[in-house]
Amino acid sequence: MGFSRDFVWGAATSAYQIEGGAGGTGKGLNVWDVFTKEPGRILDGHTGDTACDHYHRFREDVKIMKEIGLKAYRFSIDWSRVLPEGTGRVNEEGIRFYSDLIDELLKNGIEPYVTLFHWELPYELYKKGGWLNRDIAEWFGSYARLIAERFSDRVTHFFTLNEPQCFVGLGYLNGVHAPGLKCPLRDTFEMAHNALRAHGRAVQALRQYAKQPLIIGYAPTSGVIYPASEKTEDIEAAREKYFSLQDDDSNWTWNVTWWSDPVLLGHYPEEGLIRYEKYLPRITDADLRLISEPIDVYGQNIYNGRAFRRGADGKPEEVERIPGYPRTASNWPVTPECLYWGPKFLYERYQKPIYITENGMSCHDVVSVDGRVHDPNRIDFLTRYLHELKRAADEIDLRGYFLWSLMDNFEWSQGYSERFGLVYVNYNTQERIKKDSAYWYSDVIRTNGAGL
Template sequence: MAFRDDFIWGAAAASYQIEGNTQGVDGCADSVWDMCSRRKGFVLDGNTGFNACDHYNRYEEDVQIMKSLSLDAYRLSIMWPRVMPEGTGKVNQTGLDYYDRLVDELLANGIDPWVTLFHWDYPMALFHKGGWLNDDSSDWFAEYTRVIVDKLSDRVSNWFTLNEQACFIGLGHQSGMHAPGLQLATKEVNRAWHNALLAHGKAVKILREEAKKPAKVGAAPCFRTAAPASNSEQDIEAARQRTFNVVDDQMFNATWWMDPAFKGEYPQDGLALFGNDAPEVKDGDMDIICQPLDFVGINVYNSELVKMGANGQPEVVPYPNDYPYTHFRWPVTPESLRWTTQFLYERYNKPLIITENGLSTNDWVSLDGKVHDTTRIDFLNRYLLGLKQAADSGVDIMGYFQWSILDNFEWAEGYLQRFGLVHVDYATQKRTIKDSGFWYKSVIESNGSVLGSSNPLDGWRAPEDFNRNIKS
């Protein structure tokens, strides 16, 4: 049942969601999430990321927790305005040195840092200059990338450019649910989209040409995915089409990101759908965007269920109200990893790595001092079995990053949603490793061979005293 010998077992987090210490601490400047967190009603209960998990001060403790869970790798992100308060120009050396120390701490404990250059904390100073709508924005990102590469690439080998462009553009500039909270017309949304793609391409080029160690580069997009309602060839084809067809003017169409990045072109059905609102592609743009990538990263939490309709077109099958849902009201669909990876591998012929996958639940510390999140264990067990099915079918799966290592600030949901393998008491900052964390450790140490038990708790035991030794 084990995965391949060099399989990468990791966990992930994002700078703004865990670091805190954003309000001028050590020269850190505001991001658009700081800006929007001050807007009444934007974040649930008026929560902010100003303090979050205080990872900025507690990173050594948190790395020790990662080591105790036997992580091979940790996917972290860099907070752009912590490093460059104005977004360009002067570097805040104190902020940059923080990430320098974090990388050293990870490596000293046998954990490989996988660095994400941008995970939504866009400098507010650049937002005031137009943000992603400004055609200079890709050059701003390239300047920032060069600073990070110069500082960290002597030790960091694995890189992601952008995290979930569909969210920071689609939810941030179209629906307004996420920072910077804009509701723009489709033409302007696609302008921001195209500039972000240019930023991705320029960052990849800098990594290829200037990294001090050979760089492996990808991104961490998210988009609508689909799984077949049955194993019939017709339903599988319907799910494949649903995954790759541009079906609406939202930004969660897979090929709207993947085809430019991997094939150097926008898909024809998307161009036809958007018409005059499609991005303006200048000469040379696609040469910049379509840089060689080493793998396909993908954040996957759930999928639509699709069958082939009587008219020969994909048809979405609704999940019933009593279907298993997460605390976020996302359907539990273990087949997501099975089919999404297969479809992507067929189309782009690159190794796959799951850059995020996890479960939000309403966890709490029990009277015995532990967090018994059996639902998360069952969820991860099922999804990883789906991923193993894909690997067994011939899909080249490099690794898996669980989301997330810590409970954290969950954007517009504030602190309502808990995704972590480690419980955080936000009032005291006390960390408590959940049962799922110890279970995940057993999965890592067995390289997945413990998966598939009829009782997902079989074969592991949480150490009785470990959490007592974690600093309060």
Template sequence: MSFGEDFVWGVATSSYQIEGRTKDDGKGDDIWDIYVREPGKIMEGHTGDIACDHYNRYKEDIAIMKQLGIRAYRFSINWARILPDGIGKINEKGIQFYNNLIDCLLENGIEPYITLYHWELPYALYRKGGWLNREIVQWFGEYAKIVATYFSDRVTKYFTLNEPQCFIGLGYLNGVHAPGLKAPIRDTFEMAHNVLLAHGQATRMLREHAKQPIEVGYAPTAGVSYPASEKPEDVEAARKSFFRCPDIEEGWTWNVSWWSDPVILGEYPEEGLRKYSKYLPNITKEDMKLIAQPLDFYGQNMYNGFQVKMGADGLPEYVNREVGFAKTATNWPVTPECLYWGTKFLYERYQHPIFITENGMSCHDTISLDGKVHDPNRIDFLNRYLLQVGKAKDEGVDIRGYFEWSLMDNFEWNCGYTERFGLVYVDYETQKRIIKDSGYWYRDVIMNKGKNL
């Protein structure tokens, strides 16, 4: 098994989950700043007001990354931190923070990968209709222009959007994430189309205003269907299941093809156009041309999957999990096969270099009597999943890198601080950082380029 000399070993975070908010930092409200104050929405009433205080402690956090041998850091910019109203006046303190962060990363030999949007919609734009207002295509494009103008002299890797399946599905369909709405289905399809148009416009603006050649990608997500056996019929059943458009009643946003076919292939999937026809907005050829801007790589966040076989009726059939199957602290199934089959299916369909932009595990981490954080379950999890990445690479899937989620424990959205995904433990009372055993293990994997797996 060989990951190669150029494989990117990284970690990922997002702005609202770690940065916190310092008084007089000039940041505007984003939808999470507002949502966390609604009673009963967030576990134990937690907020991201302080989070990991990364805004003030980024040098310490980068020093930890350097100690762990991290080669790349995928982080998001908070749109409302650099544009408090989403458009118009720039917050110079916000620009300075990200300039300082980028400079410090580069000084420590860590390549920055910027994600433009990891769910931090400026509240001022939400009040103007947010993703339901088609003007957001231009708003997001202007934001991308500012990012390119200020940061592209040093940053060459960008992702436009993180997990649109989640920020539309969980934020506007199920209502468990900010802004906490259960919108009409028709509205969610309008939003989804505007999201993809915004992706295209941002890609265009990044390239037009970059100060040097840059590379641009996209980071969606979905559960992975993998075959119950390697029989051709089971593999085909899993492939079909992975790219199917779910019924409306199943929560239509949670899929691959509706969000990625337009971006990569330039058209919405025919199955979805049939199933969703009565909910769709007007979609023009000009829209599709904008959405399908050329990309340099494709990112996918992958955590788990489900097993599928070909049924007697010739249709994919779900296979029940075994009794007592392994689960993470979030009760997500442990299914390392998802990284092999997921990357394999995605590469077959889209023929773009792949980054695994998120993968990791929440554990019940505690500080032991020896003052350390021992997390053998996470080490075992990452080892199993990375072996599947190596297997896919060996078989010709062009996987360029892996971003472990997450660098450190953080604000885990509606779960607050009750879930710990980090390689680094954060004591939220003191903000003390403790590198977990898994962090040191990942350091050794990086040092050995994966040969010790």
């Protein structure tokens, strides 16, 4: 058993993190272009102005993808590159870049998976209120229409939003990400609702203007809660905790149900409607119908999790990590179990085919004296995680896995200090070097994970 014959093995990136091509390309500003110029916001004052210069080097990068053997590549379109003001005037140079990228992928036998929004909110729309403005659902719908009209003759797989937990929570609640605001809770619930409405409007527009039938999904994230043992009571406690809301309202965005129940079940979780009542905007039946426009697949970005058991008081209880527990270079815990229990719990609740749209790790990668990049930690991490995913594949409808990331890139507030890639990038020379993990992943793809 294991992975299906047509299982999709891919890698993922996002526009701002790799493209560069900031000036002289007709691109408008997005919130990250502005945020990264503010002193003290990003580690060492790094910006994405050049990043991996993928804008000029995409053909070289696609060649590397083909050498690795990727079946699919998930990338985002920078809304501000194709619509510099967010609506209205189209930047044909930006359209041409993505069109050429799509053609190059297809020429090399790699299926393009397009994410409409991976946090590149046009600055002109931000100035009009951005996610706080109800009109953003229509703005996003118009953008989705443009993408469908220009690219759906060749692209059939689309994801609408990537990690709304992050772009609302980190962008507007604790201010670590662009635009760097700490807004009232009331505002963030309004933004979340509008983001979900925008998702629904994009689904409608993609379907209405598609040149052929599309597979449309949505890609939130979660810190998985997995059971401390295989005992029934621990499994039930973990499931209960995974689908509950944060204990702390000031960090409310980190949950599964508020972002996924409306999309997949057609309503917000009852627990949240009661608890958050004083913060909520008006939520109409029409809003919920829009938010729950039918999608075909469900993406999930999963990196780590926490173990829970049924406590003596009958409530879910966290099991402390062992002293010296394994961590990645970004200090995230290494918890392979999350790639079995996360997809399993999500599939049970939502009954939608699942893609793991991001998973991977940051390592302290260096070019060794032999000129190669040896990353045994990443290979070990991926082996453990994919072993658990293979277990899940026997039990649920699991369609694909996108490793984060194809190449080292701009890691948001951490600048260029974190290396998540299968491919090492020298940011001074833009040289690419395939890491040992890239060769290892080639083998996994070639054998469809038989040796995991």
